[in-house]
Amino acid sequence: MLKLSTRAARSIIPNNDAKSSQNKIAQVVRVKKMAQRNEAELANHEDYQEIAALLEEALPDPQIQVKVQRRQSCLRVLLEGHQIPEQAAVIACIRQTLEPGQPKGVTQIEIYARYLGATQLAWRKMLTLPPVLDSPFADEFQTEGTQRQAAAFSEVKAVPERSRRLSPRAIHSSGWGALGTGLILAILLIISPLKLLFTGFLVMVHELGHAVTHWLFGRPALPTVNLLYGGGITLVFEQSPAVIGLIYFGFAVFAYGCRAYPRLLGVLAGLAILYTLCLRTSTNTMLSTFMGHGMELVAIALCLYFSASGYICRVVGDRSIYAMLGFFTWFYDIQFSWKLIHDEDFRAFYEGGIGGVLDNDFVVLATEHFQTNLSAIAQWFLISCILAPVVAFLALRYESWLKRGLHALVQHPD
Helix, strand or coil, rough: HHHHHHHHHCCCCCCCHHHHHHHHHHHHHHHHHHHHHHHHCCCCCCCCCHHHHHHHHHHHCCCCEEEEECCCCEEEEEECCCCCHHHHHHHHHHHHHHHHCCCCCCCCCEEEECCCCCCCCCCEEEEEEECCCCCCCCHCCCCCCHHHHHHCCCCCCCHHHHHHCCCCCCCCCHHHHHHHHHHHEEEEEECCHHHHHHHHHHHHHHHHHHHHHHHHCCCCEEEEECCCCEEEEECCCCCCCHHHHHHHHHHHHHHHCCCCCHHHHHHHHHHHHHHHHHHHHHHHHHHHHHHHHHHHEEEEEEEEHHHHCCCCCCCCCHHHHHHHHHHHHHHHHHHHHHHHHHCHHHHHHHCCEEEEECCCCCHHHHHHCCCHHHHHHHHHHHHHHHHHHHHHHHHHCCHHEEEEEHHHHHCCCC
């Protein structure tokens, strides 16, 4: 530092020449920057964890994880999450957050975004910031070029917090492309002999829906393939008090874990009461019977949601495959319910049951639970099929509202 001070003292000897004055200003600024760099290397005065926390709070998605590191004059920001926000929104958010208190010596911000658990980046962006000058000659040193750079820094206007956090989400062009590709593939499958091959997916989803619901109400169940009559069948055993006890034990453990969050605890208590009511009435057997076809509706909504949003898609083509499975299931179930309503031969075949011994699901629902005819059940299922894609697209569009509500459940009381 003594050598730097000596050089600085020599460089500011009075000189009447204009060029010497300019050299004086440049030399002092250079010395100041060198001193700041040495100071930053000896002691880290910037709390980058605090910067990361500020960015996490400012980003529209509270689930995004932010990591901040500094490499000389470059601030590296890594964004990780199940959903990656739009690049323009991130840039506006980071500029709005860091512009009032730009870290000393930082002239660039390098932004990386990737899906949680992925190894490849979703996108990368480099931002150039105006230099922060605090020397005695800062006012003289502000040139027109620096002003233009500062104007460029504020080029992306900050979005108001309320509208940024509660703005509806649009489907990107890549999402529409995947949905269109999946729709075409599903149409080709539903009208081709390959339809029989892909019904295996429906059988798996259908029987899994039965099995999961039976387990939730204490009845061990095993989904299997019906080799004799085709399709699938779920083997169900007697209700086990041990399984029910484990479920209530899970409620208790979860309640203890969220005891600090009254809202979440209230929701959990409501679910426990609802579960008990279903368990003590015939509602549990009705749900176990319905959730074969009900799980198909869930599969339609989830597949289309994943395709449109890009969630849990790691390989190119995943989104199109999700769309194909969603639309294929949708077409198949619409065709199935339509034939139950309008095709008397098909309805008679369905009412005949499996091998003339076991009744099909909708027959059980119509005769044992709702005391109505089969066509009425099929009509309700047809309406549900039509609404399944609508639910998926509405959930995606108003995702920020849903996340805001879920986030509010885990907030400590004021």
